[in-house]
Amino acid sequence: MKHYEVEILDAKTKDKLCFLDKVEPNATIGEIKSMFHKSHPQWYPARQSIRLDPKGKSLKDEDVLQYLPVGTTATFYFRDLGAQISWVTVFLTEYAGPLLIYLMFYFRVPFIYASKYDFTTSKHWVVHLACMCHSFHYVKRLLETLFVHRFSHGTMPLRNIFKNCTYYWGFAAWMAYYINHPLYTPPIYGEQQIRLALIVFLFCQIGNFSIHIALRNLRPPGSKTRKIPYPTKNPFTWIFLLVSCPNYTYELGSWLGFTLMTQCLPVAAFTLVGFIQMTVWAKGKHRSYLKEFRDYPTLRSPILPFIL
Amino acid sequence: MASGEEDRTVEEKETNNKKRTKGAIATAWLTFYNIAMTAGWLVLAVVMVRYYLQKGTHKGLYKNIARTLKFSQTFALLEVGHCAIGIVRTSVIVTGVQVCSRIFMVWFITNSIRQIQNEESVILFVVVWTITEITRYSFYTFNLLNHLPYFIKWARYNMFIVMYPLGVIGELLTIHAALPYVRRSGMYSLRLPNKYNVSFDYYYFLIIVMLSYIPLFPQLYFHMLRQRRRVLHGEIVVEKDE
Numbered sequence: 128m129k130h131y132e133v134e135i136l137d138a139k140t141k142d143k144l145c146f147l148d149k150v151e152p153n154a155t156i157g158e159i160k161s162m163f164h165k166s167h168p169q170w171y172p173a174r175q176s177i178r179l180d181p182k183g184k185s186l187k188d189e190d191v192l193q194y195l196p197v198g199t200t201a202t203f204y205f206r207d208l209g210a211q212i213s214w215v216t217v218f219l220t221e222y223a224g225p226l227l228i229y230l231m232f233y234f235r236v237p238f239i240y241a242s243k244y245d246f247t248t249s250k251h252w253v254v255h256l257a258c259m260c261h262s263f264h265y266v267k268r269l270l271e272t273l274f275v276h277r278f279s280h281g282t283m284p285l286r287n288i289f290k291n292c293t294y295y296w297g298f299a300a301w302m303a304y305y306i307n308h309p310l311y312t313p314p315i316y317g318e319q320q321i322r323l324a325l326i327v328f329l330f331c332q333i334g335n336f337s338i339h340i341a342l343r344n345l346r347p348p349g350s351k352t353r354k355i356p357y358p359t360k361n362p363f364t365w366i367f368l369l370v371s372c373p374n375y376t377y378e379l380g381s382w383l384g385f386t387l388m389t390q391c392l393p394v395a396a397f398t399l400v401g402f403i404q405m406t407v408w409a410k411g412k413h414r415s416y417l418k419e420f421r422d423y424p425t426l427r428s429p430i431l432p433f434i435l
Numbered sequence: 436m437a438s439g440e441e442d443r444t445v446e447e448k449e450t451n452n453k454k455r456t457k458g459a460i461a462t463a464w465l466t467f468y469n470i471a472m473t474a475g476w477l478v479l480a481v482v483m484v485r486y487y488l489q490k491g492t493h494k495g496l497y498k499n500i501a502r503t504l505k506f507s508q509t510f511a512l513l514e515v516g517h518c519a520i521g522i523v524r525t526s527v528i529v530t531g532v533q534v535c536s537r538i539f540m541v542w543f544i545t546n547s548i549r550q551i552q553n554e555e556s557v558i559l560f561v562v563v564w565t566i567t568e569i570t571r572y573s574f575y576t577f578n579l580l581n582h583l584p585y586f587i588k589w590a591r592y593n594m595f596i597v598m599y600p601l602g603v604i605g606e607l608l609t610i611h612a613a614l615p616y617v618r619r620s621g622m623y624s625l626r627l628p629n630k631y632n633v634s635f636d637y638y639y640f641l642i643i644v645m646l647s648y649i650p651l652f653p654q655l656y657f658h659m660l661r662q663r664r665r666v667l668h669g670e671i672v673v674e675k676d677e
Binding site for chain 2: 305306308310311312315389390391392393
């Protein structure tokens with residue numbers, strides 16, 4: 128068996144960082160990353176980006192050496208992705224925050240409102256309902272992170288956790304402050320408005336969960352395969368006929384429901400910002416579906432049927 | 436040549452012609468815009484100098500320049516549009532933030548809080564802005580006409596070293612002077628309870644604005660210093676904001 132020689136150069140300075148000889152032809156990039164890690168212990172595999180071209184795309188961990196367009200002395204370029212943190216850790220942290228923060232405002236913990244309101248409860252039943260919905264939403268997210276989602280990337284850059292937590296925790300505090308405020312004004316159209324909002328919210332929570340389950344079932348455990356999602360027996364997944372990322376569609380619906388329920392401008396702002404971000408993500412996903420699959424259904428839109 | 440190939444070259448020529456015309460229109464408009472803005476800020480400078488020579492004091496000066504200042508500074512909103520449609524190669528966000536902060540000072544501080552209009556700090560930042568904008572717009576104008584005198588380039592990349600901190604001082608002192616009047620009048624503020632379940636306190640908002648200068652000013656200042664080093668002491672760099 129003919130062995131390969133692998134040299135790894137810095138993508139920016141072109142310095143020779145590592146030379147590996149007697150590399151098996153069927154070695155994967157993942158294995159090469161582990162070998163590189165041995166000579167440079169500060170660069171664990173998750174923060175290595177290995178490419179064929181200094182400015183090119185990163186190679187995947189699964190790529191096999193002998194099937195790459197390289198000679199028997201393969202030259203790879205290395206870029207440091209910076210400190211990495213696992214997706215699971217980020218999700219758990221950014222979702223646990225809003226859950227706990229909202230409850231602090233709900234129970235009117237001292238130093239938030241005037242001291243005569245400490246540990247009192249709101250006289251409006253919609254405030255109790257809103258707390259249950261908000262808490263349910265984040266508990267659902269935490270459980271999905273632990274038991275449902277199958278991530279294609281293990282890690283993301285460390286600085287993301289600060290950015291993401293600021294966003295989620297900040298907005299949660301801003302919303303919770305007003306909903307649980309002693310001077311909160313309940314919705315104008317009273318019970319009708321709250322009932323409709325609750326139906327929308329619950330419908331979209333079930334829908335969002337259904338989509339997450341459907342996406343999970345597309346992917347065998349431990350794999351990173353990508354397939355086109357299709358409607359299943361569950362009616363909540365039939366929206367796949369019209370939309371590429373119905374999980375975002377349902378998420379938007381949930382927050383619209385919550386906005387209607389609480390009639391609170393900060394909630395509307397959070398819904399709007401979330402919608403903008405999810406639209407960006409949905410368009411990206413839709414584009415990569417179209418690129419990867421020739422037979423991708425043409426009726427589908429990224430996030431809003433026929434509109435966006 | 437086969438007729439298919441002929442059609443393609445004709446099409447290419449048409450697209451290139453269209454591009455060239457669009458480029459010419461854009462250049463003509465930008466030249467007009469920059470000349471107009473240079474003129475606007477020059478007028479402001481002349482009015483200020485004449486007033487001070489006649490009256491010997493800055494009191495009452497703001498009333499004289501208010502309209503020209505509002506007009507010139509608000510017109511600069513067009514620059515965001517220039518970046519958005521791509522005829523100026525600068526980030527929309529950077530330009531947007533710069534123009535918005537100016538609009539904020541003019542409309543939401545100086546124009547709406549009468550009591551501070553005769554403060555010295557107002558004259559300070561207006562003078563700084565006037566000098567800076569005359570330099571900047573004439574720089575762009577000469578650049579577009581491909582005839583850039585060295586002293587204009589020198590001025591654009593050196594005056595900011597002094598002007599920028601002076602301007603920041605003027606703006607911060609003005610906002611600070613406005614605080615007691617904002618608190619007393621409760622202007623631009625929304626109290627609870629209300630049907631939107633939100634509140635806004637302009638007084639605390641202004642304090643946050645003042646605090647935000649602390650991280651933002653050094654970043655912008657060092658960015659400009661870096662640009663200066665590259666342009667004056669380095670390689671030929673295409674000036675990004677034309």
